[in-house]
Amino acid sequence: MKTKMISTAALLLGGMLATGAWADTAPRVLTVDDTMKLEAVGSPAISPDGRWIAYRVYGYDLEGDRGASQIWMVSADGKEKLPMTAPATCARSPRWSPDGRYLAFLANKEGEGDDAGTQVWLLDRRGGEAIQHTKVKGGVDDYLWSPDGSRMLLTITDREPEAEKGKDGKDKPKPWVIDRLQFKQDGVGYLDRRRAHLYLYDGKGEPEQITFGDYDDESPAWSPDGKSIAFESNRTAEPDGNVNSDVWIVSAEAGLKDRPLRQLTNHPGQDGSPAWSPDGKSIAYTTVTTLDKIWYATQHLAVIPAEGGTPKVLTADYDRMVYKPEFTPNGKAVLAVAEDAGEFPLISVDVKSGKVTRLDPAGGDTGDFAISKKGEVITTRATPERPDALGKLGSKGWALLDDRNAERLAGITLASVQKITAKSADGTPVEAYLYLPPNYVAGTKMPLILRPHGGPVAQHSVGFDKEMQVLAAAGYAVLAPNPRGSTGHGEDFSAAIFAEWGVKDFADEMAAVDEAIAMGVADADKLGVGGWSYGGIMTNYVITKSTRFKAAISGASEVNYTANYGHDIYQLTWEAELGLPWESRETWEKINPFNDVGKVTTPTLVMGGKEDWNVPIQNSEQLYQALKRRGIPTELVVYPDEDHGIDRPSFVKDRYQRYIAWYDCYVLGKCEARTAGAKKDEKKVD
Secondary structure (H helix, E strand, O other), X not given: OHHHHHHHHHHHHHHHHHHHHXXXXXXXXXXXXXXXXXXXEEEEEEOOOOOEEEEEEEEEEOOOOEEEEEEEEEEOOOOOEEEOOOHHHOOEEEEEOOOOOEEEEEEEEOOOOOOXXXXXXXXXXXXXXXXXXXXXXXXXXXXXXXXXXXOEEEEEEOOOOOOOEOOOOXXXXXXXXXXXXXXXXXXXEEOOOOOEEEEEEOOOOOOEEOOOOOOOEXXXXXXXXXXXXXXEEOOOOOHHHOOOOEEEEEEOOOOOOOOOOEEOOOOOOOXXXXXXXXXXXXXXXXXXXXXXXXXXXXXXXXXXXXOOOOOEEOOOOOOOOEEEEEEOOOOOEEEEEEOEOOEOOEEEEEOOOOOEEEOOOOOOEEEEEEEOOOOOEEEEEEEOOEEEXXXXXXXXXXXXXXXXXXXXXXXXXXXXXXXXEEEOOOOOEEEEEEEEOOOOOOXXXXXXXXXXXXXXXXXXXXXXXXXXXXXXXXXOEEEEEEOOOOOOXXXXXXXXXXXXXXXXXXXXXXXXXXXXXXOOOEEEEEEEEEEEOHHHHHHHHHHHHOOOOOEEEEEOOOOOHHHHOOOOOOHHHHHHHHOOOOOOHHHHHHOOHHHHHHHOOOOEXXXXXXXXXXXXXHHHHHHHHHHHHHOOOEEEEEEOOOOOOOOOHHHXXXXXXXXXXXXXXXXXXXXXXXXXXXXXXXXXXX
């Protein structure tokens, strides 16, 4: 390991020298190729002695045209850092053994054997290669060390039955037999009765299953004494028909013939993400208290006695979404990531008073975090000018430990980002982030791209956004509003679009555009719009309600809602928000943008993944067909083998390039990139 540290230090020194040389060159703007080389960091894990932080680094393997992920380690003072695994292993989820001897992680084992798939691996800090720790048929979903390090808790999904082999030795295909209410999942496909359960594993023999039944068990957490495990599960009579998950407790004693479960929470809403207090007497968890507002409801932080009792909602007055709760070592506070006014702050919530305090500096987003035994906090953080980096929170703010993208961005002038506030038609204030092209000259009117966010229950945030930066580098001002329906401004703001998509949120988006025009930044005659998922849905509303935009891009969107009932994965939320389509057809059709597709005049690029089961490509095909039939300039781009998120690097690059080419052609009238001829690597269908 010492040798690795020395060689890595030499590499780092070489990198710093290269950075200095690069910085002396003339500044340039960000390109699509530049974005493909950027990396993200996540999942920090602090060694028990506090001297090292292991973390995940992930990006693209451009040569292999796939994602890449590896484990790195940095010293607590930031002076030494080194890779612990190769990128090709797709290693992730690093976790130290309690004695600090081993660093465990998940990695893929390729091949056809019973132990293929994702397994737990161990690196001995004394040296040597990683050792495969689990050999679970079908692989492992997740793992946790027990407090004493003698065992692991594994999350394992039931394995698919052995397939019958044909004469050619290949598996014979079998029909899908569906009997579940929720029978689809993006990235998975059709759902059968296989479920995710919890297992104890001591490193010998077969793992011991400790939860059973037609339920999924997730988000487990060991009690500090190692005797119990808290986990999240929806164990109602029909889990597919509601979101009523609860926190449950199961004994961690090995070899029990009878292992009853104890239900800790009984709130009819969604309770989950349990975290034990250091003394084992309390459990913090997330809870949704407003049942009729489905995904628009605020997710709060609560605590409950571990032996059972009355829960206490700590953030009832905070009215912001909270995630990833973890107790501080003294048990007096719970840390969590929140969503607040276009940022993702790290907050501390006092267990007694419920007082909320922001810990990280404003103007950035916290992603993942870890707390040491001494209470030191390591976080990942992104700002408008810096992608994800790793750092330590302290009395003087946030100190960098790994800013691995600094070299890649040296010599590049990025878009400047400012937060603006518009006033909607009814007086509602609407925040938005405005990206100004590099070297923008004040007072110059620029072509503007409106980029609605996905969700709808989500927010544009202050963190680094490759997509916005690329569009700005191409010469556009880019506008990213947080209209009603967004998170970050409380439950009422989010629920304002309940059963009224495309009304108040549309008005808010237009108000933000009007504000950019009034500021003298946007050219009213050169406007484009486009988004992905609900951003694509909002784009569909924009082009069916307005003719002011010269170009549109509708990505992975829905446009004909009744056609998606039973075809996408949202039947539960559709029903809760709009009712059953055969009983409430008028409500469904009232907000259906497909009914107004005859009004569209905007040239529209339609895009999506062929295997998208979240928002199936069917609606994109219908939108394209309608526009094509009407003679509106349009094109349908379908990415093979891709689901809702486009992951293959070559496709990510292709998507960004098509964005720019489409806007250049129809907003600016520069169609050279679109008329140069079909690419060799695309299938052209006329």
